[in-house]
Amino acid sequence: MSELPPFSLYFIAALLVLFSRGISRKIILLATPVIAALYIWLNIDVGTLSSYPILDYELIFMRTDKLSLLFAYLFCIASFIASIFALHVNDTKQEIAGLVYAGSALGAVFAGDLITLFIFWELLAISSVFFIWARGTERAIDAGMRYLIYQVMSGVFLLAGALLHFHTTGSLAFDHIGLGSVAGWLIFIAFGIKSAFPFLHTWLTDGYPEATPTGTVFLSAFTTKVAVYALARSFAGEDILIYIGVTMACFPIFFAVIENDLRKVLAYSLINQVGFMVTGIGIGTALAINGAVAHAFSDVIFKGLLFMTMGAVLYRVGHVNGSHLGGLYKTMPKTTVFCIVGALSISAFPLFSGFVSKSMVMTALMYEDHGYLWLFMLFASAGVFHHAGIKIPYFAFFAHDSGLRPKEAPINMLLAMGLAAALCIFIGTQPQYLYSMLPLEVDYWPYDTTHVLAQLQLLFFSAMAFVWLNKQGLYPPELPSTNLDAEWIYRKVVPTGVRHGLAFLNNVKASSIALAMSPMHGIRNSFTQSSIAKYHLSESWPTGSMVFWIAIILVAYLLLDILVY
């Protein structure tokens, strides 16, 4: 037992929040991430290892290398920005949830064994759901419950996998595990749920848009990125991840184009971005892993920024439906500019953060000669620009004038968005600082003629397609609607199926009873028609009368017996 693990700072702060109010509480919320980051900076070096005995088991709370440190700093930055953004919210539940959630993310990236990971895995699930429930609507409460079921299920897979892994290998180390065993697959599925693999992704697109305006900013930062970290740690170089990642990058963009709820559009584009990270992890070369991790870093900041701008719109307008927005640039100009910075970053525009990280994954695909997959990823890159880069800012802030004239976002929101936007540009223009933090040694520089020209052509002509489709009237209008996704199976097919199934079973029960009873009815009918039925005793069914008459007969026998002898 040596140093205090960084997550405990967050947990102590969560306790302090409970016993404070007003200004002092706000100071705790803002200071915690700063203190935690400084603490890691000053006290914790690569190669620290410390464990805490609990009963007979050693929980490894601290295992540090460049990979875990990078994510730790990222989570401190993310929770700092999100805390500024949520500073106006006076809701103890959300404030505590934010600290426990960010603390658990730190705990998970420093975890050195699977049991410690499992503990923080579940804490992440339980603390984060409060951001959805805090919205208070019936939809949010239901969505939160579905979200929680998925998250807990992921934990169950992780625990089962960990125990089986221990049983077969005798080790619980949270290191490379691979897909060579059943235990490996169980853990893989656990990580897959949390990183929103296709068909396991609906907790994200279902839950995130229902969270509070500030809650989604927290949610977008931690859960999926902890999962990406875990995949990079345990399943780097597994080929199947390349195909999963490419699928994740491609399919959500179709949904994003026709989705009306702009925060749901961002939820889909979150999956699309995680797809790039998962692909990078699957390729497994040093450049690809670095690219995946670097992209996680940029993504947390630009996706947080985009969720913040939509959170600000939600806060001021009360909804984020593209069909009923437009023209907000007139009264929310600063939010508009920040949104455009986020949009350029996620689209990987040169000089913005997405460019310096995504190009690493693309280059790695090229080096490994995955030609067709590379084309799919290029398609996904163009698609990102289309739905997140253009659609979000265009339909919210420009397009047709909705007549809405909301006030500019509150000052704390503007500060948080400004900070995130500044970071996007800083990373995009000065990538050497991010590159120096990456886990593996790679010599890579994104700014050369080829990359910049290719990317600019791709993006400008994607924008050209948007302009052309709009002018031709071919662009699908924003419509209030629900689009069916994989969740349809458990939100509609199964419930309806169960309802119909139960009704069917009821029918079966009724008819089989009728069927079983019919011979008896037949016997009774033929009996009542027979001549015996005319006798007095056979008329009424009650067994009582039968017993009574038998008793009379027996008494008569008895009397006769006494009288005769």
Place this chain on the structure above:
Amino acid sequence: MSEKKYFFDKPENVKWVLRVFYTICALLVVADFILHRHIGFSWEEIPAFYAIYGFVACVILVLIAKEMRKVIMRKEDYYDE
């Protein structure tokens, strides 16, 4: 009603922005013939490959998504019923 006129309320401003945009697009295509691009895959040798791919990809994306609406679009309160 004398509401303040904003930038994009004036059609000439919209026209002006679009003109700048078209010019940049044209310059990017021209640049493709002047500057040297490294080639990783054979199809990158097609002149203005990225411009063509970006445009076509987005048109296909939108047209497929539009068709998807016919199959998967439901009323807003579909799940609430």
